[in-house]
Amino acid sequence: MIHLPVVKANGRTFKANPDEAPTHDLRDEIFQLEKEGEWEVMRVPEPYMEVMTKYGRTKKIPVEKTWHHKSCGQCGHIPGYSTSIFWLNREFGLDYHDPTDQTSCTAWNYYASATSNPAAQAAVAMRNFAAAHEVGYFPLIHCGTSFGHYKEVRHALVHQHDLRRKVRDILKRLGKKLVIPEEIVHYSEWVLAMRHRIAERQVIDMSNITATVHPACHYHKLIEEDAIYDSEIYGAQRTAIVTSTLEALGITVGDYSTWYDCCGFGFRHILVSRDFSRSFSVKRKIEKMIEEVNPDITVTHDTGCVTTLDQSQFAGKAHGCKVGLPVMADSQVAALAMGAHPYKVLQLHWHNTDNKPFLEKIGIDYEQKWREFEAEVAKIKAGEKEFMTWDDAK
Amino acid sequence: MALDLSYNKYSDVSYDEKERLFEECKADDRWSHVLYGCYECGICVAACPSARFYDFSPRIIAQAAAREDVDLVYTLMNDSVWDCSQCFSCDRCPRQNSPGQIITVMREVAVRNGLQTAKKALEGYGRIIYKIMSTGSQVSPDMLQPNAFPDWGGHVGEISDNLEVWRKALPPETLHTTETGWVVDDKTIIELYLIWHMTGVMDMIESIDEGLHMILVDVMEEKLEEAGYDVTFD
Ligand code: SF4
């Protein structure tokens, strides 16, 4: 087992200093453009939490009044992922909005097929932001790719006057204003910022659990300066996302040599060239994690990563590879720690790799829990109720 | 499959045509921000997942683009760019290049110009384009069919058998859908179609799949008409 390293040289930890950042702070330009009448900036609503990003700058994370920009891959194929995010908000009694006036970011398609262009991509983003602004809530982005893509879009809009003008015209024809959020915030940043409050409410002991973390490429590689770093986590040499959350829950995070590698999703590949996704995911991620750490679970924070790491293990097993590692999102693990139902809330039956040994290890009677879920399903089938409600999921 | 980088493979395509496509790449607003030269250090290759699996190299792509090697860029635009995973691990380039974004631009040019290799790379992907363009969702619950994901094992069949009822067994009120990830307002979809219309995205789809384009245009024009818009995609 390799323990979490804190990178030091001659006893010195590296401290990020915003005055030495290699880039300027985009937010200064965003506010300047507002002064020039180019757009309106959506402020992070108070109260907000503050976290540190790569170069030591501070990023504001809203506690509530969040507009949940859902992920098509999460809602479509791993719906317990988003359900867990909502469940956490409800448990804390926070005001949030789950919009129906929302499209996906459409970036999965863009990165897969290139059948779009920068103006269309920016217009989709700004349409969603305008929709959030209209109802008075601040965007909280569920998908790692949407998060990365929206950061790219924001960057392009700040620096390309023509693109800004084009998108403003499009929005005008839709009857919408050009509004830009002061911060682009990923839900896993919200989970991280809330981690101590989550830990205070923890009812499931996870101190016997060892996990590996897979950080999503589009979270920390696209506009890398905007990702959360922490001098206590990997000596601020790598993003603290997910790792920091798991440590707060008492989980031991093990390090492995291919931490930086992508999961193998590939956008186009996961849909029509899965030989690549399967091989990369199993050989470069899952097998390495098992060989080097032998964790109980691997935890990540993006749609594509959960999908690829989880689903690829079935074929890996057929090929005799070292697999069998449950995969969950940080929101699911956090919700589970606070007592969420593994099937009614985490919806683990949509996952592929066997997660029962993990549930057993943290003392959850998964057979009983499955019976409880099945009882709800039976009521729906019998027409006794139309849907399972939040109250039913308690 | 080994990548053939000899200058023979596309010798039937004129230099002028290759140059035209390269000029289209260079005319993209992003080009000058994602390509600054190349040290040939190979850092991008070390970080690249696709380079481990395919005969693929972001370094070669950055090099060819920086050297303005028109023939080689054309070969790579056909035979290499679709192997990229678009993960942007290569963004740690010390020359501040983004080979992944160079590739994004090259792919867009390949699609806009209807290159056969782009059509081939997107074979089987048409149903996804239909879904995203018509609903705004890339994937949906009803796509979880065993024949679509045979390598994901029996659990896909179990999900598809229970789909309707399992969707109803989701507490968030917006998730009881099967054809989209969540409930989307009609007005939202109309706005999305108007964005596609105003940004010329449908022309790109026509370049790679005329049949798909026709079906999509029918669906969109009908919905737009119902909503009171007189819009055609021609
Ligand atoms: S990392 Fe950058 S400079 Fe180095 S080989 Fe790749 S593109 Fe060239």
Ligand code: SF4
């Ligand atoms: S974006 Fe493409 S070229 Fe860059 S590291 Fe990822 S797969 Fe390789």
